[in-house]
Amino acid sequence: MAETEDETIPFNRDFPLQPGVVDEARPGVRRVLCDNPSPFTFTGTVSYIVGRGKVAIIDPGPNNEAHAKALLDAVRGETVTHILVTHTHNDHSPNTARIKAATGAPVYAEGPHRASRPRFESEKHNPESGADRNFRPDIEVKNGDTIEGSGWALEAVATPGHTANHLAFAWPERKISFVGDHVMGWSTSIVAPPDGSMIDYMDSLARLESRPEDLYFSGHGPEIPEGPRFVRFLTRHRRAREASILHRLGKGETDIATMVRAIYIGLDPRLSGAAGYSVLAHLEDLVSRGIVTTDGDPVIGGTYRMAS
Template identity: 45%
Template sequence: MALPPKPWPTGLCEELEPLVRRVLAPNASPYTFTGTQSYLIGTEQGLTVLDPGPNDPQHLAALEQAIGSAKVTAIACTHTHRDHSPAAAPLAQLTGAPVIGCGAVIIKSDEPRADAPFDLDYTPDHVLEDGECLAGPGWTLTAIATPGHTSNHLCFALNESGALFTGDHVMGWSTSVVAPPDGDMADYLASLDRLYQRDDRIYYPAHGPAITKPKQLVRGMIGHRRQRERQIMRLLEQDSHELAQMVTLMYKGLNEGLIPAASQSVKAHLLDLEQRGLVARSGDIWSAI
């Protein structure tokens, strides 16, 4: 999806529905669309700030202004990529609210800087389990474990309105990147299927517009991943390939800056197919079985 024309509502507090407001961070990029969207959920008497975003003074000032005199009872994160959780600590210091949400990620891997996209300073006061709730006057947020994009990813359902905050698991502008070793394609597809079984009214993602036809989009995303899987199998049934060769053949005309993300997703598919006994590798060469 192409970027919408400027001006974007960066730093502005937008009311989306009675219990939900949104503030866009100034961190637009090829991976974040127009930026990370932080959500303020609740009322003056009790408010959760979801995905506070990057530790950026301009964004923190915008969040402080949007909070105003409201009582912040929790700061929650869907996951700990650097565009989502670094503002949690300074916002907690500012408001006195605890950081409650996803757990921290610890990556055990021989890959160089496998933890680079993550906020390694993230320290939650309480980690929400699947199905556990945050609540305030007139609202309840239920945590839904949705691993795949990251192992610690949570979505949050606003029970009173039928809204689901989907973080990066389902976005309004692009499919998610699934980057091993922490990202896992089998988990990602299982999490998509879990959301497909739900009846949420609307999705509010961390990037891109609200999703008003959730089931239709999720069904399309599952279909897209299965299509990629079939594409990989066709290539490997014709000949063995290195990962880089496969990406070149599969993503013709792709923006050069997005090639690393495409490579990670293809690798995630290959690892899933390997686990299922459909492909094998010898060194850097992948082959169909």
């Protein structure tokens, strides 16, 4: 799920894959696009098939019967031995039930959906979340766990931030990582409290950057070559966003809507809510570090000022 555009990052929006078409992106890596395009999902959610003969499916996608059929058609004559889920947003995990019912394969994920922090009393439902609260994995995995199949072995890499339960699945032998929505080549990712956490997100970027995998396959859009280099662009972007927030607060106390108008020039109006929650994620971090202050809890409707 995307946040907004920023042309200082070398985005690639060239992704001609059509829904339902099986594309062999690399030997042992097939992908199928779901027909759920939006400002948040780009051309749609990408599901991956790993291996040949006995395979894993990563991120079965939204509640979409046609996409489930396309995935099952893609593996006709093969055995699905594993279903892996990077995180529990509604564009990634709900179709898991259909694939499991058809194949009997066990489901691997970090765990059920949960927020990155307790919800404040003053907070209302976060419309940016889109959480799949019905999801339950058969097998919960944690950072460093290895999931082995026929001819492949994927390592779970904890990457909280976009959601608290976000995982990447690295294939060290191939120097490939399936990074879900934590890193995307077409746009930055939403980090929307309390569902997400900017503190966690930045830590997870550093974790990915330190790893040897250099080809990333994302939940939306094209693959990302030189993944750690791209992560450095994202890290610089987030630090620049923080600097922009501090620059605006240097002019005096203000609210998030005012900051969004000042910082996100030319923003698609459909993304203004997401941008506001991203600013909130930065403000949570800044408040926790004692750089910014607010009256009461740091929430979307609050006003913020530099700490004295």
